[in-house]
Amino acid sequence: MVHQQAAPVKKGRSKLVLLGVGVFVLFGVAYGAGLLMNHSEVPKGTTVLGVDIGGGSKEEAVTKLEAALGKRARTPLRLSVEGKEEKLAPDKAGLTLDSQETVREAAGSDYNPVSVIGSLFGGARPADPVIPVDEEKLGVALTDLAGVSGSANDGTIKFEPNKAVAVPGKSGKSLDVNRSMISVRDAYRAQVQTGDPAVVELPVAATEPTITKAELDRAMKEFAEPAMSGLVTIKAGPKQIDFGPARSLPQILSMKPVDGKLVPVYDRAAIDKLLDGVFDGIMITKGDGKKYQVSATDVAQAMQGALLGKTPAERTVAINLNGEG
Template sequence: MVLLGGGLVLLLGVAYGAGLLLNHEDVPKGTTVMGVDISGTRDEATAKLQNTLGTRAATPLALKAGDKQVELKPEKAGLTLDTQATVRGATGSDYNPVTVIGSLLGQERTAEAVLPVDEEKLQVALQELAGTAGTAVEGTIKFEPNKAVPVPGKAGTSLDVKASMSLVEDAFKTLVRTGKAPSVELPVANREPTITQAEIDRAMREFATPAMSANVVVKAGNKSVPFGPAKSLPKILSMKAVDGKLVEKYDLDALKELYGNGFDGVLIQRGNGEKTPVTPQDVAGALGKALVGRTTAERTVTIDTNPS
């Protein structure tokens, strides 16, 4: 009996040593994430994750809000698979004898997938969807060639953004884990517009009407670029609802496309001492001041290239 016990201990010791010797990779043998074997080097593990779970994580989610069927791209909604963090969490040797010998016998070692959620991006994406689903209409102002058009709000049904967030997150996790997810029916609720007619009138009077009244010019260095209400401004301007107020919003991509290389060669002294090229944010800041000007002089604004 003693000899038998000693032999068993010796056998287990040999197995443990063999397991340690064979399992020297960055990600231990038998390590899986959502059923995908990622054992090997860090680079191999990252590639395996990207080729399987990464592909799934990029697949649009099918959503239904009321009678409307839509697709939501996970990346746009702040839903991602962090392959690097997942691999980091799976690396390192486990010296537990049960685990070491188990890996030698083909036993799986499960690691968790890191699926970070940008709650702000998800909320914004669902709010955009809410604007197109249901019957409720938020009060706003639209910018059309040579005019600003007030759009009164209307009560009705709309997507319940807060209640929808957890449903979308769960659907994304299911999609990454299984490679497929059923269409998610998002809840809708009765909603009153948050923007009143009085607020629309104020925004028209203080911003929208003067903004579309004439051309504006933005200058920087020895360069200048005009923007007009007939073509340019309707592509750049919109309004968004923020806490019951209408706030102007600038499409920075459209703005950059419109001024193109108009400010090339102009550098701005930044607060950290560096000199960098003019950005769409710089132009939007100047544009905002020019748009509320009443005279030609007020509607011409120069970007300060050397602010003190």
């Protein structure tokens, strides 16, 4: 029987095995060292938008984040609508950088070997900022902005000395609120990230007046023309005061669009000024049973019926001081 000798193990293969074992051991040592050195609440190397918040407690991380990004997060946004620049405060628009929640999500142990070993050599562990958006608040802010920046005008009625004048509306452009919400949200995030409050051009849309010619005609016929047809007299106790179309009523009256209709508006400040204390000391009993000084609001309420009267008697109204009716 012929005995074959076993082939000798190649030295090269042994070296490879030893090298592999060595690398594994080094990896384990590095991983263990990384875990030992990185036992803080916020792991070492954690960054938010380039700001290093790692290696300490959550409170320390929040302080670092606020110091670096707080001013950016509170800086008003620069918005442009049809070339007209407006500023919008983030807090009024429901935009904020939530530093507490950002740190809370970034905190906690990270057992990813790449992150753990990378922290030994200054490796970064990026975390996303938490930037909540109050959609309702942002929508309201942009709707208000649309009201002052639009080029469309609704039809209305102006009250001038001895006459009411119908003013037709005109078409134009106004802020597209829904699309603008996306633009503003993205712009705020970019501002927090870069610190650059760049001007953001907001989208606009064509708009038409909500008050039609038919509604203008109705408001003129049913309210404006009767209101300006003569004096109205308001009485309270032994005192009375006249409001006329030449001077007083143009200061008091206006109309505003509400759901496609023009409704009367009474300027209580103007009424109070015109009263000039004529009803001072005259008290009215309200629904709660208490007595109050007759006010511009009481006069405005009494005036509503008087303005539609056709005769002097119909245009004279006494305020009920007993709280009845």
